[in-house]
Amino acid sequence: MRRYFARKVAIYLLTFFVAVTLNWLIPRFMPGDPVLRMLTRTSVSNPDAIAPMREYYNNVFGLDVPLWRQYLNYWAELLQGNMGISVWLFPAPVTEVILDAVPYTLALLIPSILLSWYAGNKVGALAARRRWLDNTVLPLGYALTATPYMWIAIVLAWSLAIIAGIFPVAGGYSFDLQPSWSLVFFNSLLQHWFLPFLSLFLVAFGGWAIGMRNMIIYELEADYANYLEALGAPRRLIRRYAFRNALLPQLTGLALQLGVLVAGALVTEIVFGYPGLGRLILMAIQNQDFFLLQGAFLFIVIGVLIANFVIDIVYVLVDPRTRTGMTGGAA
Amino acid sequence: MSDLARAAGEETAPSAGGEVVSAPAVPLATGPVAAAAPGARRTRDALHFALRNKKVVGGGIVVLAFLALGLIAPLFYDYGHSEYVGPQSSGPSGEYWFGTTTFGQDVFLQFVHGIRSTFLVGLLGGGLAALIGMTIGFVAGYIGGLVDEALNMLTNIVLVLPALAVLIILHTYIGITSVPSQALFIGIFSWPWVARAVRAQTFSLRTRDFVDLARLSGMGSGAIIRREIAPNMSSYLFMTFILLFGGSVLFAATLDFIGLGPTGVMSLGLMMNNAVHWSALQLGLWWWFLPPGLGITAIVGALYIMNVGLDEVFNPKLREM
Numbered sequence: 173m174r175r176y177f178a179r180k181v182a183i184y185l186l187t188f189f190v191a192v193t194l195n196w197l198i199p200r201f202m203p204g205d206p207v208l209r210m211l212t213r214t215s216v217s218n219p220d221a222i223a224p225m226r227e228y229y230n231n232v233f234g235l236d237v238p239l240w241r242q243y244l245n246y247w248a249e250l251l252q253g254n255m256g257i258s259v260w261l262f263p264a265p266v267t268e269v270i271l272d273a274v275p276y277t278l279a280l281l282i283p284s285i286l287l288s289w290y291a292g293n294k295v296g297a298l299a300a301r302r303r304w305l306d307n308t309v310l311p312l313g314y315a316l317t318a319t320p321y322m323w324i325a326i327v328l329a330w331s332l333a334i335i336a337g338i339f340p341v342a343g344g345y346s347f348d349l350q351p352s353w354s355l356v357f358f359n360s361l362l363q364h365w366f367l368p369f370l371s372l373f374l375v376a377f378g379g380w381a382i383g384m385r386n387m388i389i390y391e392l393e394a395d396y397a398n399y400l401e402a403l404g405a406p407r408r409l410i411r412r413y414a415f416r417n418a419l420l421p422q423l424t425g426l427a428l429q430l431g432v433l434v435a436g437a438l439v440t441e442i443v444f445g446y447p448g449l450g451r452l453i454l455m456a457i458q459n460q461d462f463f464l465l466q467g468a469f470l471f472i473v474i475g476v477l478i479a480n481f482v483i484d485i486v487y488v489l490v491d492p493r494t495r496t497g498m499t500g501g502a503a
Numbered sequence: 504m505s506d507l508a509r510a511a512g513e514e515t516a517p518s519a520g521g522e523v524v525s526a527p528a529v530p531l532a533t534g535p536v537a538a539a540a541p542g543a544r545r546t547r548d549a550l551h552f553a554l555r556n557k558k559v560v561g562g563g564i565v566v567l568a569f570l571a572l573g574l575i576a577p578l579f580y581d582y583g584h585s586e587y588v589g590p591q592s593s594g595p596s597g598e599y600w601f602g603t604t605t606f607g608q609d610v611f612l613q614f615v616h617g618i619r620s621t622f623l624v625g626l627l628g629g630g631l632a633a634l635i636g637m638t639i640g641f642v643a644g645y646i647g648g649l650v651d652e653a654l655n656m657l658t659n660i661v662l663v664l665p666a667l668a669v670l671i672i673l674h675t676y677i678g679i680t681s682v683p684s685q686a687l688f689i690g691i692f693s694w695p696w697v698a699r700a701v702r703a704q705t706f707s708l709r710t711r712d713f714v715d716l717a718r719l720s721g722m723g724s725g726a727i728i729r730r731e732i733a734p735n736m737s738s739y740l741f742m743t744f745i746l747l748f749g750g751s752v753l754f755a756a757t758l759d760f761i762g763l764g765p766t767g768v769m770s771l772g773l774m775m776n777n778a779v780h781w782s783a784l785q786l787g788l789w790w791w792f793l794p795p796g797l798g799i800t801a802i803v804g805a806l807y808i809m810n811v812g813l814d815e816v817f818n819p820k821l822r823e824m
Contacts, residue, residue, distance in 0.1 A: 194669065318749065323796025427663075438761075457761065466672065
């Protein structure tokens, strides 16, 4: 088990290292000069002013030292939690801006991921059992999982919010409220949360239901299922074993899906104008706020790595083979 | 990428680590396929069952219909997809089948152009991802040892790296100008689960007798992979490509929707972006934002259904489920 975790953590640290390096590398080696772009943005009319401004910016961004120094400086700043100053929300530090948005994104992601995984697995397992349910769940599941996240968000916003008027269309809370610990504010928060949550839930649900249904069918072909059947075990019991075995790949699937789910949350937030990371990224792109964009990128990477690690721990808890070091199979 | 990753989890059952916990539940061909004659018969057999499988035929018809629409329909128009041609914000009519935007652009024309780029990005992005993933999977699985360790490390890193976040950064700095370059980047970041799955399969095939025999007869590694191992999982590779195709389409739609798509090219994601940006929801211009999403869902959904059907075709045990 120790080897299992050591391996995992090594990969996550390495991934983090690669992500940070990419983050540092891309702006520096891409065609185009970021400083020049900032200068043109400010549209200085006096040509004499350009040279000192250029020098000033080079100094501010630390571009006047050798590359390896820049790279080390970048790490040093990062480890102190300093990701620079946002251009869009000048002069707020990027870390602060992002930390304000992260709770909204997490509030969408965590419940939708957990609930869709749970419900999808249950429904999928049921569907593998009953033909009529299978005939409805399967096409529906495939339709849902093929739906782009933003489109389902658009459809929900249009039908339930604009036409039916049941839910608010945009924002994290009502515009006439100030964030506070009151019941009114909480209620508004909940109302604005529901539709983005629902769109994330629906798309992910389809995927899990199909996954579980297919896994169960494969599991029921396995030797242990045949053996149990030959022994005369009740079908319920065989199903239960199949379900528990099918859960393991679904758990791996969850780890693999994290990136996609985060991507889904980003675009859903954009549709609903929800004040999370997605809207922040959109604003950063529109305002050419590269520090904010890169900060958001690192936050997403860190979040995905932490979630992966949590899933690893859960995996060890549910799969005794990893605990005893019996990794099974080759490699 | 949408549920590619889930598909990987579902079809190959790798453990969260590099270790394979349960045996891959993938329809592997039961016997070795080497000579040309049985190969041809197998293909004929597969075709026989495929044409009788409702899922394959139905999905195939939907996909081909959209492909034909995207290829042919734009030819009948003598104006561009972004030109202001009609009345503003008018609903579907005989002249403008899907109505017009707030600027008087023809939504149907935008839609068919969008389908074109959808197929292009799926084909190129999915194709590239398949190529990279299979190459790495075959090499890692067949050669093993240190090469395997290194490639496995690479695969795991790209696997946990959230691809969309990387693509957002790349796209913002580079500024994508064409669909192929968008597909290139999508392909570069969506191969890992394929590599993993193919590696696991190659692993189980490389100790079989017919592979040993080929090795004894002095065949090179490349030839063994190409002629002995790959044909034995051709059905699986084909299905992998279909999933990658669908994933690339969804990926591109997401990027286009954020506004990071290729400039000057109409895509279904960009249509949704425009519709949301110009308040089509509030104005009730449903003909502007419903078709693009419906188009993507139909194409990708049909591909997935086709995939289930193909699974049944290649894996006889599933046929009578």
